[in-house]
Amino acid sequence: MGIFSRITDIINSNINAILDKAEDPEKMVRLIIQEMEEALVEVRSTSARAIADRKELSRRQEWLKNEAGEWERKAEVAIHKGRDDLAKGALVERNKAQEASELVDRDLDILEDTLTKLSSDIAALQAKIKDAKARQSTIILRGKAAASRLGARRRLADHSIDDAMLRFETYERKMDDLEGQVESYDLGQKTLSEEIEDLEANEHIDEELKALKARLGAASGGAAAAAEGNPSTNG
Numbered sequence: 001m002g003i004f005s006r007i008t009d010i011i012n013s014n015i016n017a018i019l020d021k022a023e024d025p026e027k028m029v030r031l032i033i034q035e036m037e038e039a040l041v042e043v044r045s046t047s048a049r050a051i052a053d054r055k056e057l058s059r060r061q062e063w064l065k066n067e068a069g070e071w072e073r074k075a076e077v078a079i080h081k082g083r084d085d086l087a088k089g090a091l092v093e094r095n096k097a098q099e100a101s102e103l104v105d106r107d108l109d110i111l112e113d114t115l116t117k118l119s120s121d122i123a124a125l126q127a128k129i130k131d132a133k134a135r136q137s138t139i140i141l142r143g144k145a146a147a148s149r150l151g152a153r154r155r156l157a158d159h160s161i162d163d164a165m166l167r168f169e170t171y172e173r174k175m176d177d178l179e180g181q182v183e184s185y186d187l188g189q190k191t192l193s194e195e196i197e198d199l200e201a202n203e204h205i206d207e208e209l210k211a212l213k214a215r216l217g218a219a220s221g222g223a224a225a226a227a228e229g230n231p232s233t234n235g
Helices: 003-012 015-021 025-080 084-157 159-185 192-228
Strands: none
Touching: 025 084
16 A cells, blocks of 8 residues: 555544444554554655655756756857857757756656645644544543443452352351350340349339329329318218
8 A cells, every 4th residue: 555545544534433443442542643653754754755856856957957058058159150050959959958857847846746745644644643642541541441340340240249249148147146146145144234224223113103102192182182172072
């Protein structure tokens, strides 16, 4: 593939479309940037050679123009000296120099057109490289995040996770059983603190009982006094 067709493919390519089809976007974006940078180096080298060729052709064109002018001057000298034969020969040489100069002119036009296209390609490639590099870090971060999420999803989907959880729950149940056995030995056995708390609770209950009895006694006494003071009740 020639450099111009390859550059055209790169410039016209859609980076997003390439990455969408890639299995490894991180690797693909690096390859894309690498290819673009290699193409840019190649284009610049081609441009440098074209510029050198243009300078060489420009010098040759200048020499041919001077050569044509010199042969025309010699033809004029020969005419002045009455040497038409020499004048004809000089004019032939002048025409050869002019024809060669015209060919150089065409070559220079082609080179100028080539350099214009190369300059446009360089600008387009630089823009593509800048765009790709701007996206590179984001794409790499997205790729790593997606890979981490995918790994986590796969691990969660793996049956070994369920087995591990089942074993964990089994050990947890064993701990519950052991703690239950320990607590069973403590049943019916009260600590000193617990016995004192029971005494305090009983004392509180006794006080509440006394208070209730007092209220009931007061209520009964009041009712009896009310009955004695009411004749209709006594009659």
